[in-house]
Amino acid sequence: MTTIYFIRHAEADNSNSDGRNRPLTDKGMNDRALVREFLQNKSIDVIFSSPFKRAVDTVADFAEKRGLTIELIEDFREHYIGSWRMHNVGSWIADFSDFISVCERQWADFSYKYPGGESLAEVQERNISALSDILSRYKDKNIVIGTHGAALSTIINYFDKTYLCENFMAIIDLTPWVVRMDFNENGCIGMKKIDLFQPYQEPDYGCGKVVIASLGDLKAYRFVVIFSRYQNKWLYCRMKGSDTYGSAGGHIENGETPIEAAKRELFEETGAMKYTITPVFDYSVHIPTEYSNGQVFLAHIQELGELPDSEMAEVKLFDTIPDKMRFPQILPVLYERIQQC
Numbered sequence: 001m002t003t004i005y006f007i008r009h010a011e012a013d014n015s016n017s018d019g020r021n022r023p024l025t026d027k028g029m030n031d032r033a034l035v036r037e038f039l040q041n042k043s044i045d046v047i048f049s050s051p052f053k054r055a056v057d058t059v060a061d062f063a064e065k066r067g068l069t070i071e072l073i074e075d076f077r078e079h080y081i082g083s084w085r086m087h088n089v090g091s092w093i094a095d096f097s098d099f100i101s102v103c104e105r106q107w108a109d110f111s112y113k114y115p116g117g118e119s120l121a122e123v124q125e126r127n128i129s130a131l132s133d134i135l136s137r138y139k140d141k142n143i144v145i146g147t148h149g150a151a152l153s154t155i156i157n158y159f160d161k162t163y164l165c166e167n168f169m170a171i172i173d174l175t176p177w178v179v180r181m182d183f184n185e186n187g188c189i190g191m192k193k194i195d196l197f198q199p200y201q202e203p204d205y206g207c208g209k210v211v212i213a214s215l216g217d218l219k220a221y222r223f224v225v226i227f228s229r230y231q232n233k234w235l236y237c238r239m240k241g242s243d244t245y246g247s248a249g250g251h252i253e254n255g256e257t258p259i260e261a262a263k264r265e266l267f268e269e270t271g272a273m274k275y276t277i278t279p280v281f282d283y284s285v286h287i288p289t290e291y292s293n294g295q296v297f298l299a300h301i302q303e304l305g306e307l308p309d310s311e312m313a314e315v316k317l318f319d320t321i322p323d324k325m326r327f328p329q330i331l332p333v334l335y336e337r338i339q340q341c
Helices: 026-039 053-066 083-087 096-108 120-137 149-159 165-170 258-270 331-340
Strands: 002-008 046-049 070-072 142-147 177-184 187-194 209-213 221-230 233-239 248-251 272-287 290-304 312-318
Touching: 002 053, 002 120, 002 149, 026 053, 046 053, 053 070, 053 142, 096 165, 120 142, 120 149, 142 149, 149 165, 149 177, 149 187, 209 331, 221 258, 221 272, 221 331, 233 258, 248 258, 258 272, 258 290, 258 312, 272 331, 290 331
Parallel strands: 002 142, 046 070, 046 142, 187 221, 221 290
Antiparallel strands: 002 177, 177 187, 209 272, 221 233, 221 248, 233 312, 272 290
16 A cells, blocks of 8 residues: 655745745744654655645655655646736735636636646646656555645545535644655555644544545545345344444455445345345545545345344334434445435
């Protein structure tokens, strides 16, 4: 498995209008320690960066401590909006309402660009091309890439089409910021967003937003959820020590495809012996600390065996979703969509 840590630069001095040479603020220089501390036990093999000063400086402290050189990749540079910036001399976000309008227009139409500037599609194409080259050259390595907010957001969007303008705007002031992506021969198999100011915060799915996507729209799957039909009812399972019920499902393990994970979880959590199973749609749960992508399956069970010795206490049949359920912010949204299928 190849793991890449995208490091969005620390706080930059936006009073400097020179995008390529814009430095970090004093706070940004101090916050580099957060990057160093986060990466120190990650067994990093190589470091790449956008050639822009603020991105290089953010990873330079860690690189120096580890004795690693930083290879500059021009295609990882930040999005250049174009002539719109010329009207904002001094600070590129001097008129924040105008900046929001620019973002909304370009995120709504990835091909749109201002005179002399780049479209988000062009930014995404060159960033993904550079990323693909690194993945081909450094298989099974742990890699750091110094990057920028908009450039990184187009990379995330490539693997997760539910990541749009509102998500980009949510990380405008989050500097430095880390996105971890894991890759195997099948492509991106996992993605996690990490707030360096609270890196060990546990995911709070209670504040999550569930976004439904068409089957195959997402690439970085972490979870599978299986809605199961048995004897013309919905079959749910209850964990030991809990009074709530939920669908079978869980993490996709290393080396598994979503369908392989779905079949394993279905057996482990329900004891299903004979069944048909079909992928139906993708979903993503957006919470402040991470975006978790998954795939939803529909299973028709013909035969149940004994419940395997696992974390599940029992399975039970329902006409609809249970009153007491695990992940009550997520399950009803997925159930509503599965009914339409």
